[in-house]
Amino acid sequence: MRFDDDLKETIRGRLATFDICCRTEGHGLKRAAVAITVVARDENDAYGKPGDAAFLLTRRASKLRAHAGQLALPGGRIDAGETPQQAALRELEEEVGLSLDASNVLGTLDDYPTRSGYLxxxxxxxxxxxxxxxxxxxxxxxxxxxxxxxxxxxxxxxIFSIPESDRPVIRLPTPMVNGHINAPTAALLYQFREVALEGRATRVEHFDQPVWAWR
Known part of the structure; x- marks a missing residue:
């Protein structure tokens, strides 16, 4: 997929017409935001072609107290007085040094509740x-x-089942990380694919996470 204005406006338009399902009250979950950041492919990367569009994915530092070493989108807790958009942009700058503003936001997707207590x-x-x-x-x-x-x-x-849950688990295979991207990140990226890239209104809240991600 080419990194160009046509792709940018396609994503913006599809997100603008997507009926977001948000849950902000009464769930006892801590609010968090992540940035699904569309960028140009690194020309030195063996995967993809020059001019391809890509997204940023991190492997969390091994010394972090929570979810150390896991694959994740840049993001974190929403501070008091922040909107999800403001929190995602702040975390994007704090984690990967990418400084953007509200004009770079194309839209949002559904809130996703995690087993570890976040929305x-x-x-x-x-x-x-x-x-x-x-x-x-x-x-x-x-x-x-x-x-x-x-x-x-x-x-x-x-998509597969596990004995610990009656909900299906989702993961995305990619050799670029030597394996899989697991939920919750996989669920968020799958909805991004379906809504923003394919134009299909798809929900993902029913997808569960591997047991090791429940903590």
Whole structure:
């Protein structure tokens, strides 16, 4: 998928017409936001083609107290007085050094409740081609630029059952991370694919996470 204005406006338009399902009251969950950030592919990356669009994915630093070493989208807790969009942009700058503003926000997707006690608001952000990134080593062990085409792999998503839950678990295979992207990140990216890239109104709240991600 080409990183160009046509893609940008396609994503913006599809998010604008998507009927968001948000849950902000009465669930006892801590509010959080993540940035699904569309960027140009790194020209030095072996995956994808020059001019491809990609998204940013981090591997969390191993010394973090929560979810150390896991693959995640840039994001974190929503501070008092912040909107999800403001929190996602702040966390994007704090984690990967990418400084953007509200004009770069294309839209949002459904809030997703996690087993670890968070209600995540996914915010879709467009990064200018020349924007620089500088990952914070205290928070990010590795920063990936995953081509959007990886979300369209024929075998993706993988949906399966586990004995600990009556809900199906979702994960996205990609060799770029030597394995899989697991939920909750997989659920958010799958909805991004369905809504923003394919134009299909798809819900993902019913998808569960692997047991090791419940903590």
């Amino acid at each position: 995540i608001a996914p915010v879709v952000v467009w990064s200018p081609r020349a924007a620089a990134v500088s990952p914070n080593p205290d928070e990010v062990e590795h920063l990936y630029r995953i081509p959007l085409s990886e979300l369209r792999r024929p075998e993706s998503p993988e």
